[in-house]
Amino acid sequence: MNIVFLTLSAIMVLGAVLAVTLRNLVHCLLALVVFFLGIAGHFFLLKADFLGAAQILIYIGAVAVLILFAIMLTRNISGTEGGRSSLGGAWWLGVGLASSLAGMMCVFVRRSELVTKLPYGATEEGVVKEIGKLLVTDWVVPLEIMAVLLTAALIGAVVIALEEEKKR
Amino acid sequence: MIPPLEQVREMLSAGAAKSSLLVEREEAVAVAQFLKTDPQLQLDFCSCVTAVDYIKQDCIEVVYHLYSVALKHGPVALKVRAPRALEQCRMPSLTPVWRGCEYQEREAFDLYGVKFDGHPDLRRILMWDEFVDHPMRKDYVPPMDYEWEPTPHAETLARAKQTGGTVPASALEAKK
Amino acid sequence: MDAIYQLIHDYCPTMPDWLALALAILLPIAIVMGVFLTVFALLTWVERKALGRIQNRRGPNRVGPVGLFQPIADGLKLLTKEDIVPNAADKVVHFLAPVLVVVPAFMVLAVVPVAKGFIAVDLNIGVLFALAVSTASVLALFMAGWASHNKFSLLGAMRGVAQVVSYEVPMVLAAVVVLMASGSLSSVSIVEAQRGLTGWFVCKPWGLVGFVIFQLCAMAEVARTPFDLPEAESEIVAGYHTEYSGFKFALFQMGEYVAAITMGGITVTMFLGGYLGPGCDLPKFGWLISACWFFAKLGIIVVINIWARGTWPRVRVDQLLGFAWKLLLPLSLVNIVAMAVWHFAPNKLVGWVESAVLLAVAIVALVKINAGQTFEKRSYRFTS
């Protein structure tokens, strides 16, 4: 299993690096999809089939397509029309921000109760049920806040698009 | 040249509206407008537009066949003449009066070289854009090489030059 | 997988462990692929024959008996054709797209229980896996359209993406009722939950509505007529695979047909009782009889697809999306409520009546609300 883990991780890192370095936006997106797939693979490897499938459904089926639509609205898809490389002078700032974010997430995830509450080693079916129950009992407020936030973002996107129309 | 418009109406009505009118270029639009709107004529349907090259009379005649959908009579042939020489071969377009003239006047321009002033979109319609002559004129001489076609592709032009330079200078100019 | 591993171990103890493991993994895959590729080849033949019958012509009848070898001939022809890649195309993506079209279509096959006790991988979350993986075909479709550097391809790809994303939503919601009824995500337990004389989910009001929604969405998802907009040949030439030729084109066709079969298989599993049927539990030939049942039901779904293709014109893109969002989505939401009503009803009869009435009201109301798009009866006058 170690080999599979390492291969997957290598592919993921490669995908992530390509996603930020490639010039063509569509290529970047495809590299990002490889990265998403790698995450799904990791979930499957951890026997968290539900999370793996959810990862594919949400990140590849929805998020990637969303990014795709955003890309199609931009002009310079091929990245050939001048402009600076995405690896600009402030790359170290990005690296710093990203690593500090990752560190923070590590710390908070380790402290979180959610990890300990899930019955580890239970059947997958049990996990799905447990997640469902938790989502509508203990975590119902965060869930609703998220839902409202996403709806607000959606409306905001429409408003921004409308403003653009007015300006023209 | 033509009598006052009221007389035109009587003339046309008497002849069961099957007659032809030869009008001056300057008067064409006014006459057309009259023929279209006059309550007794109402020639609202411009069926056929074409040009004829009368090389002996040194003129190109554009013929409009008018019918009336409202009164169901016709045809009246409205004829307008212009000199054959390419620079002077122009006349007012009747497309603003009858929209149906649009493509047919383009065709007349394409094949006979009649320039219609006031036409919204006077381009070649049947021949390709790079074509230089007007092939329906009676004095038109077709090129030696029928198959050769001046296309905007640089490669084709280069190949044509290589194989003996049969490219007419006019075509190369049109390309520029 | 474990069973096969055990089997190999018992019969050939001398075989090295890694080989046995590899065999245990590859054997079910090979069997499933073999079976479904045969079905795919047959399907192309059946489709052409059936379309021919609908259209007053004979269909393929030259190669082999009644044209049965036509798919092979087609395959050979496509294999030997020149592979044309447009000069301006994005070569890598252009190459990857047809591969990626086929992969998800085959991956879904893994969780379709073809016969009793015969499933390549009995995932606990089988249905979710199938729905998730089939979504991934969107990307392949987009890649094909974008990489071809052709405007028709791009239009087709954008249509395809919009269509698949829109129909994914009612499709998943229609599947939810089945999950609620069976209490499981595993495709085998969904099938087993449909035992009994009227056990098939399609025999219940919410199941019937769910089945219709799911079937329509499946047709849209794999771009079958009347939802074949991404490759609408009369409008945008061939949509996203305009610039593909030879075997890459064949891969697109294969991906499309295999996706049609697998979506049909998922529909059968979820609503039509999968491999269940009289005789499927017989000790000896139960697996064979159950396989026959499964393929018979699959055949019905496939014939419905072909029939629709032979008789229906294509819808327009706004009508297609409007249909998904304005009709199917609310209806599938009501369907979930109807399922809940059924579930909490004091007895079967009350549940039946309540959910049926609820759904009928919903359907009538939705049709009324969307009445702005309905049609007028015209009369014509005759002048003489």
Add this chain to the structure above:
Amino acid sequence: MSATGIIQTQTLEVSLGPQHPSTHGVFRMDVVLDGEYVVKLKPVMGYLHRNHEQLAEKMTWLGSMPYTDRLDYFCSMTNNWAYALAVEKMTGLKVPERAEYIRVIMAELTRLLNHSCAIGFLLSDCGAWFTPVLYALREREWILDFFETVSGARMMCNYMRFGGVRVDLDDASLAMARNIVARWPAFLDEFEKLMTENEVLLARTQRVGILSRNLAINASVSGPVARASGVEYDIRKVDKYGVYDRFDFGVPVGEAGDTFDRYMIRILEMREAVKILEQALRDIPAGPFIAPEAKLRNFKVPAGDGYGRIEAPKGELGFYLVSEGGAKPYRYHVRPPSFINLTILEDMCLGQKVADTVIILGSVDIVLGEVDR
């Protein structure tokens, strides 16, 4: 301006044609799209241009008769008739009664042939995977067989002559024609049952590509397209050429002027054509089939000009001829209905979707042999 009114996006210039499955030949439309909406559309033609008119000016009067077959290669009979009619007008040739009846029979059969295929191809453009077309082609085959028996050619019939027709119809071929006419209503009923009430078809065609009555008249649109927009104009009724005044038939006229009306008008016109055919096949008199004074060799037309037109299946087909009294026409001009009906293509398509463009073009019913000449 974006047609959706929400987001302004980049427009896409697409060239539909000249090689495109549904441009009905080598026809091109330069379309500018905003998303799926058409914001500009310019037809480009001439890919099939062979200067038919100039060729005819270099030939004898009768010499270009077979060449008129190639104009609208679906309807060679009506093309022949229009040319013959124009020449007969200039020469004053009287056509015998039997020949007039034969011409009517041929023209109305051509109308059946053309309209059935036109609506078949229109439905194919809607994406009906060829089923309706093949139903139409099955019936068309009967008419083509009939044309072959009579004239020796299925499509390029070259059947009419100045002052009559080339060969007479014998009783066997008349029976054949009666047979075709008798089975046509059944075909129409079957076709309508299959298609007319189909919701997808209604949704695709109703209120799509509307052409107003005034624009139709002003833009010289003729034939079924004009009548679908409410223009009560049928040359068979207005000019009463041939013996059309002897038959009892109606001219269907639409109201909305959309694609569905153009589809329905064609079906109704076929039903009327069946009526005409029944009467013509019943009343056809005996007698000569070509005027005795008509000359095939050394045929000359007195000097002058003339315009003859008929109601071809696609609209008004006219021939404008100028003669100098010689054996060749001095000027020979065709007024092709499909060419002129294309004038308003852009007006009908603006603000519609790409998918609609295709069916609007299909509902106009063009044949490129005639558009480009």
